[in-house]
Amino acid sequence: MKVNTRFGEFGGSFVPEILYPALEQLEEGFLAAREDAAFQKELDELLHTYAGRPTPLYRCRNLCAETKARIYLKREDLLHGGAHKTNQVLGQGLLTKRLGKKRIIAETGAGQHGVATALAGALFGLETRIYMGERDVERQALNVFRMELMGAEVVPVAHGSRTLKDAVNETLREWTSSYDTTHYMLGSVVGPHPFPLMVREFQRVIGREAKEQILEAEGRLPDAVIACVGGGSNAIGIFSDFVEHEKTALVGVEAAGRGLHTQEHGATIHTGEVGILHGSRSFLLQDADGQIAETHSIAAGLDYPGVGPEHAHLQTTGRATYVGATDTEALAAFQELALKEGIIPALESAHAIAHAIKRAQEATEPEVLVICLSGRGDKDMSEVRRILRGEEEI
Amino acid sequence: MSRYDTMFARLDQERCGAFVPFVTLGDPNLEQSLALLRMLVASGADALEVGIPFSDPVADGPVIQAASQRALAQGVRPKDCWNLLAQIRKENADIPMGLLVYANLVVRDGIDLFYQRAADAGADSVLVADVPSAEAAPFAKSARAHGICPVLIGTPNANKDRLRQIAQLCDGYVYVVTRAGVTGVDQEVHLPPEHLLAVLKEVGAPPAMLGFGISSPKQVRAALKCGAAGAISGSAVVRHIEENLDAPGVMLHEIGDFVRKMKAATSLES
Numbered sequence: 001m002k003v004n005t006r007f008g009e010f011g012g013s014f015v016p017e018i019l020y021p022a023l024e025q026l027e028e029g030f031l032a033a034r035e036d037a038a039f040q041k042e043l044d045e046l047l048h049t050y051a052g053r054p055t056p057l058y059r060c061r062n063l064c065a066e067t068k069a070r071i072y073l074k075r076e077d078l079l080h081g082g083a084h085k086t087n088q089v090l091g092q093g094l095l096t097k098r099l100g101k102k103r104i105i106a107e108t109g110a111g112q113h114g115v116a117t118a119l120a121g122a123l124f125g126l127e128t129r130i131y132m133g134e135r136d137v138e139r140q141a142l143n144v145f146r147m148e149l150m151g152a153e154v155v156p157v158a159h160g161s162r163t164l165k166d167a168v169n170e171t172l173r174e175w176t177s178s179y180d181t182t183h184y185m186l187g188s189v190v191g192p193h194p195f196p197l198m199v200r201e202f203q204r205v206i207g208r209e210a211k212e213q214i215l216e217a218e219g220r221l222p223d224a225v226i227a228c229v230g231g232g233s234n235a236i237g238i239f240s241d242f243v244e245h246e247k248t249a250l251v252g253v254e255a256a257g258r259g260l261h262t263q264e265h266g267a268t269i270h271t272g273e274v275g276i277l278h279g280s281r282s283f284l285l286q287d288a289d290g291q292i293a294e295t296h297s298i299a300a301g302l303d304y305p306g307v308g309p310e311h312a313h314l315q316t317t318g319r320a321t322y323v324g325a326t327d328t329e330a331l332a333a334f335q336e337l338a339l340k341e342g343i344i345p346a347l348e349s350a351h352a353i354a355h356a357i358k359r360a361q362e363a364t365e366p367e368v369l370v371i372c373l374s375g376r377g378d379k380d381m382s383e384v385r386r387i388l389r390g391e392e393e394i
Numbered sequence: 395m396s397r398y399d400t401m402f403a404r405l406d407q408e409r410c411g412a413f414v415p416f417v418t419l420g421d422p423n424l425e426q427s428l429a430l431l432r433m434l435v436a437s438g439a440d441a442l443e444v445g446i447p448f449s450d451p452v453a454d455g456p457v458i459q460a461a462s463q464r465a466l467a468q469g470v471r472p473k474d475c476w477n478l479l480a481q482i483r484k485e486n487a488d489i490p491m492g493l494l495v496y497a498n499l500v501v502r503d504g505i506d507l508f509y510q511r512a513a514d515a516g517a518d519s520v521l522v523a524d525v526p527s528a529e530a531a532p533f534a535k536s537a538r539a540h541g542i543c544p545v546l547i548g549t550p551n552a553n554k555d556r557l558r559q560i561a562q563l564c565d566g567y568v569y570v571v572t573r574a575g576v577t578g579v580d581q582e583v584h585l586p587p588e589h590l591l592a593v594l595k596e597v598g599a600p601p602a603m604l605g606f607g608i609s610s611p612k613q614v615r616a617a618l619k620c621g622a623a624g625a626i627s628g629s630a631v632v633r634h635i636e637e638n639l640d641a642p643g644v645m646l647h648e649i650g651d652f653v654r655k656m657k658a659a660t661s662l663e664s
Contacts, residue, residue, distance in 0.1 A: 001528070012529055013526065013528060013529060014497050014524050014525055014526075014529055015524060015526060016452070016453045016523055016524055016526065016547070017526040017527060017546065017547040017548075017549050017552065017560075018547070018549045018551060018571065018574055018575075019526075020526040020527075020528060020552075020556075021551050021552065021553075021556075159456075159459055159463075160449065160450065160463070165450065166450075169450050169451075169452050172452045173452060173453075173454075173455070173575075173576045176453070176574055176575050176576055177573075177574040177575030177576070178574075179574070180574075274501075275498045275501060275502065276497040276498045276501055276524070277450060277498055278450075278452075279524075281501075284498070286498065286502075288502075289471050289472050289499070289502065290448075290472075290498045290499045290501075290502030291448065291449040291466065292449045292450050292498070
């Protein structure tokens with residue numbers, strides 16, 4: 001590899017030997033594209049005219065109006081596709097063309113990255129196959145339909161826990177035989193180098209804009225930037241341009257599910273231990289033998305036993321802190337934002353809102369909070385309706 | 395001298411290649427797994443290649459994935475696997491035994507402790523499926539410190555520098571794959587691996603054994619003919635387990651037959 005594959009002690013490229021050259025080729029292509037003004041220009045143009053960037057930074061008028069906090073939402077929910085995922089699939093899509101590959105494959109959990117990959121496939125004229133756990137295919141039938149409308153083939157994965165981690169396994173397996181013609185459009189800042197670096201670079205537009213916008217609105221940097229963390233791509237995206245400003249706290253909110261004292265959550269940094277999965281060394285939810293644990297969250301996008309290696313590094317160095325929000329807290333925040341602001345967030349993003357509300361209520365001095373509202377909640381309508389009607393327990 | 399060196403020297407004299415069957419330890423359960431291992435040895439396996447079941451085996455196709463899941467569903471743990479290996483070692487002083495594992499199992503309690511356990515159980519080599527040569531140095535170092543041969547995979551898409559690195563990090567034998575993809579059963583041996591084998595020899599790699607997709611005596615002959623020192627067969631062995639889950643006796647019988655047929659194809663005289 002040409003650049004450092006690690007974030008401190010985390011990261012690396014732990015893949016079968018046969019895939020290593022494909023990762024080297026990807027790294028080389030990415031590094032060259034990053035320096036290429038024509039590539040950047042085309043990407044910027046697509047981000048603007050196709051995806052709708054820049055997204056607004058909105059100051060909440062009613063949420064926590066009684067507290068000392070001023071809460072700003074970075075509106076990635078308004079991006080085309082309905083979530084921040086679109087930012088990086090446009091980058092990877094252009095890169096796929098540049099590498100001369102004709103086909104993309106991707107994993108998806110709830111279907112958000114699958115939908116983003118499918119739109120990139122349609123836009124760039126790439127044959128697209130999405131691997132999705134069988135259980136998620138059932139839970140997220142509407143997203144499967146969206147992907148298919150945009151021309152993607154959705155392949156249900158029947159192995160293991162039949163959710164996101166198994167979809168990643170299956171995509172990696174396919175890639176070991178198809179890498180010559182096919183790009184793996186990985187969906188988060190996880191996986192082997194160069195994915196965590198590359199996906200961060202394609203997502204850091206969120207923080208770059210947010211920093212400019214908050215300086216414009218407040219004349220100063222925020223006291224805290226808050227984002228939900230599953231794999232962690234929206235969080236890394238909004239954190240990156242604030243990392244150098246040490247007075248701004250960076251807070252990642254993990255899925256505490258049914259509580260951190262239970263086994264049913266996705267709080268990898270909180271309760272996980274260091275291990276190697278899906279190509280990188282990071283924190284993992286695992287048992288005493290090293291078998292990977294099954295996870296739970298009301299938000300399918302946070303239902304993953306690993307976390308991006310850069311988050312593990314930010315936690316270890318103390319630059320960022322990671323907290324949890326339970327299913328119940330996230331659902332309450334979801335409803336609160338809908339009622340107070342007329343904005344329905346994705347359940348994933350509602351975890352960040354939940355923590356922001358808690359923090360605002362505890363604030364004794366005026367403070368400015370920037371929250372990454374990473375996606376909109378349309379995809380969660382039927383699940384939330386079932387829960388609120390008492391037809392399903394959380 | 396490792397048990398692999400001794401084995402290759404013996405096979406040289408016998409004008410034979412090696413046949414190495416693979417099974418997942420604890421599949422379909424601990425008791426039957428021990429019986430299967432004994433059957434592999436009794437039927438003429440030159441060495442054994444065994445897996446420790448892992449929840450997320452990304453380098454394996456459906457047959458060996460299912461083997462891992464069967465073992466895990468039986469509650470099989472790494473310590474049970476060490477016990478199985480130690481038992482086979484007690485009964486067979488000379489047969490080389492190699493482990494094929496995933497990185498998270500190796501690092502869980504610390505790399506050194508893993509290789510210590512492997513040595514204590516009488517294993518001869520360890521191949522970590524999701525550790526490529528670029529990441530392999532700390533694993534190889536600890537393996538060697540514990541008298542274990544680190545085994546790496548030689549691939550058709552690796553350039554000469556990479557193959558040289560693989561050769562330097564690899565003892566005992568080098569596991570050569572002749573095609574892309576995960577483990578599984580194929581009809582043919584894919585790319586003609588003569589070139590790959592020649593380069594590996596040139597850069598000083600230990601003897602090459604071919605794996606991935608080897609399922610018939612014809613493929614064993616083809617592998618040896620192009621210069622490999624042996625052939626490794628995994629999914630084709632494990633398929634006999636999968637197909638006979640309710641008939642343990644038939645399972646043993648079929649696997650014994652399969653190993654004898656494959657071993658018979660290793661003679662270089664014919």
